[in-house]
Amino acid sequence: MSRRGLLAAGGTAGLGALLTACGGSSGSGDSKASATKGSASGSATTPAGPWTFTDDRKKPLRLDRTPTHLVAYVGAAAALHDYGIECVGVFGPTKLKDGRPDAQAGDLDVDKVTVIGNTWGEFAIEKYAALSPGLLISHMYEAPTLWYVPDESAKKILAIAPSVGIDVAGVPLTTPLRRYAELATSLGADMASTRNAAQKTRFEQASADLRAAVRAHPGIKVMACSGAADAFYVSTPSSAADLSYYRSLGVDFIVPNKVQGGFFETLSWENADKYKADVMMLDNRSATLQPKDLAAKPTWAGLPAVKAGQVLGWPSEPIFSYGKCAARIEELTKAITSAKKVG
Secondary structure, three states: OOHHHHHHHHHHHHHHHHOOOOOOOOOOOOOOOOOOOOEOOEOEOOOOOOEEEEOOOOOEEEEOOOOOOEEEEHHHHHHHHHOOOOOOEEEOOOEOOOOOEOHHHOOOOOOOOEEEEOOOOOOOHHHHHHOOOOEEEEEEOOOOOOOOOOHHHHHHHHOOOOEEEEEOEOOOOHHHHHHHHHHHHHOOEOOOOHHHHHHHHHHHHHHHHHHHHHHHOOOOEEEEEEEOOOOEEEEOOOOEHHHHHHHHOOOEEOOOOOOEOOOEEEEOHHHOOOOOOOEEEEEOOOOOEOHHHHOOOHHHHOOHHHHOOOEEEEOOOOOOOHHHHHHHHHHHHHHHHHOOOOO
């Protein structure tokens, strides 16, 4: 089953399972209401004149002016926010049931954006249109489909405003990082600003530190995984942008041998001990089960890394800004440096 297919088939349950793995109009919004004002993380000024950008569907966009009133998948909006580009609307996991921000919202002020949809399959088209959107932005796990844009209403949604899709699967982490930085720049971000330049420098240093840590601690096996009520998922590093990048830096990942849909192997809880690892990266998003939820499952509790306390929270859907990805790499470096060989 594909990543999107599993989500569509299972609704919220499918979301928990999947996330465990691992042509529009030429309008550009109201030029008087810019969505690209500076944030605490950077600075931006909406450029004057024509705007062009070619997304990862190889679809060139040419507009008379830089689009404002941006609406984006929440992870994309969080990445742009880190560079100083603000969105007026978001869709995807934004708020928890108690109103607090979902982890996938990053540093967004979720009370200052219009939430078009908070769960899989939700996308309020009338609310979206009322924002006079100049551009719709989302990830792509299986191009040309835009992540979290419902299949059944995609044609109507994409007719309202131009759209941009950025590949985030089957490519190394540096690719979506570069592409979101390019998109932010086109929308007015100053990537040479002190804060934005520091993000990239931090990422580069974190990458070098991870490479050094792996060399200094050879033989540490890492497994990326996720837990649902009735299944345990082991991700393959080749399809995940972050995992494939960590692997290129020398991280020794467990590679499952029965991958489904290109993203992960599904195991029953009775067989959750099929693979042994020294460090486990456990999907820590709100739709998935966390260590406290898994404690009662004997096979989970018996895994060597779990018994050793060597479990690292893993956002299997990264926020593709240099600062956020640097922080994740630093956490992995710390986990590998302190890990004992137990698998």
